[in-house]
Amino acid sequence: AAGVIQSPRHLIKEKRETATLKCYPIPRHDTVYWYQQGPGQDPQFLISFYEKMQSDKGSIPDRFSAQQFSDYHSELNMSSLELGDSALYFCASSLGGSGGELFFGEGSRLTVL
Amino acid sequence: AQKVTQAQTEISVVEKEDVTLDCVYETRDTTYYLFWYKQPPSGELVFLIRRNSFDEQNEISGRYSWNFQKSTSSFNFTITASQVVDSAVYFCALSEVFSSNTGKLIFGQGTTLQVKP
Numbered sequence: 001a002a003g004v005i006q007s008p009r010h011l012i013k014e015k016r017e018t019a020t021l022k023c024y025p026i027p028r029h030d031t032v033y034w035y036q037q038g039p040g041q042d043p044q045f046l047i048s049f050y051e052k053m054q055s056d057k058g059s060i061p062d063r064f065s066a067q068q069f070s071d072y073h074s075e076l077n078m079s080s081l082e083l084g085d086s087a088l089y090f091c092a093s094s095l096g097g098s099g100g101e102l103f104f105g106e107g108s109r110l111t112v113l
Numbered sequence: 114a115q116k117v118t119q120a121q122t123e124i125s126v127v128e129k130e131d132v133t134l135d136c137v138y139e140t141r142d143t144t145y146y147l148f149w150y151k152q153p154p155s156g157e158l159v160f161l162i163r164r165n166s167f168d169e170q171n172e173i174s175g176r177y178s179w180n181f182q183k184s185t186s187s188f189n190f191t192i193t194a195s196q197v198v199d200s201a202v203y204f205c206a207l208s209e210v211f212s213s214n215t216g217k218l219i220f221g222q223g224t225t226l227q228v229k230p
Contacts, residue, residue: 033217042204042220043158056215088156094216102208102218104150104158 002026004105006091012111013081021076021108025093031055032074033102034066035090043090049074078110086112115140117207119221126195127229134190134224136205142166144210147181147188148218152202161203164188195228202226 005024013019025032031050035043045058049068060066063081068074078085088109092102116139126132138147149161162172164181172179176193192199202225206218 031215033215042223043218045217045219048215048217050215056217058217090158092218096216101160101163102216103160106157109156 004091004093004103006089006105006108008108009106010109010111012113014113015081015083017081017112018077018079019081019110020078021089021091021110023074023076023091023093023105025072025074025091026095026103029093029095029103030072031094031096032068032072033092033094034060034074034076035092037088037090037107038084039087041087046076081110081112083112086110115142115207115209115219117205117219117221119203119205119224121224122222123225123227125227125229128197129194130228131191131193132195132226132228134192134203134205134226136188136190136221138186138188138205138207140186140207140209142209146208146210146216148206148208149179149188149190150204150206150220152204152223154201158204161190192226195226197228197230200226200228 007022033048034046037043046060048056052068066076088107090107092104118137145166147164151159178191180189202223204223205221
C-alpha cells in the first residue's frame with residue numbers, strides 16, 4: 001500500500017539559507033500534519049491542513065510557512081535557517097479529522113551548518 | 114491542557130526480560146485516542162496501537178500488550194520476553210476529539226529502551 005512520501009530525505013543547508021520540504025500524503029487522505037523532532041526530543045506539532053486550508057497551528061516559527069496544494073501534497077518552507085532548526089521533520093496524513101489514525105512518513109532530516 | 118507524561122527516560126533490560134513502559138495523560142475531553150509509536154535508530158515512527166477512550170479492554174499482540182486504565186489516566190505498554198530488536202525509543206501520544214478538531218497528536222517525551230543480549 002502507498003505510504004506517505006517525504007522528500008528530500010536528507011538536506012544540508014547553511015545558516016540563513018532557505019529550505020523546502022515536500023510531503024505527498026496517502027491517496028485520498030485529506031489532512032496533512034507537520035512535526036519537528038529535535039535531537040533527543042519528542043515530535044512537536046507545527047501545522048496542519050485539511051482540504052487545502054490551514055486547520056491548526058502549533059509552535060511553528062514565523063520564518064516557516066506551509067501550504068497544501070490542490071493535489072493534496074504539502075510543502076514546508078523554512079527561511080533564514082538557524083542552527084536550532086536542525087531536526088527530523090515528519091509529515092503525516094490522515095483521512096478526516098479527529099480520531100483518524102495518522103500515518104507518518106519516514107521523515108526529512110535537515111542539518112543546518 | 115492536554116499532556117502526556119512518560120516518566121521513564123531510559124530503561125535497560127537483558128534479553129528475555131519483560132519490561133513495562135509507563136504513560137500517563139491529561140485531557141479535558143471525554144473522547145480521545147491514545148497511541149504508541151516505536152522509533153528505531155533509523156528514525157521512522159512505527160505505529161503500534163491506537164486505543165479509543167471508550168474501549169478499556171486490554172490488548173495483546175504477540176509479545177506486546179497494553180493496559181488502559183481510565184481511572185488512573187494511564188496507558189502502559191508491556192513487552193514480554195524482550196529482544197534486542199525491541200531497542201528503540203517508544204512514544205505514547207494523545208489525540209483529542211473535541212478540543213482539537215484536527216486530531217493532531219501530542220507526544221510524550223519518549224522512553225529509550227535498550228535491550229542487551
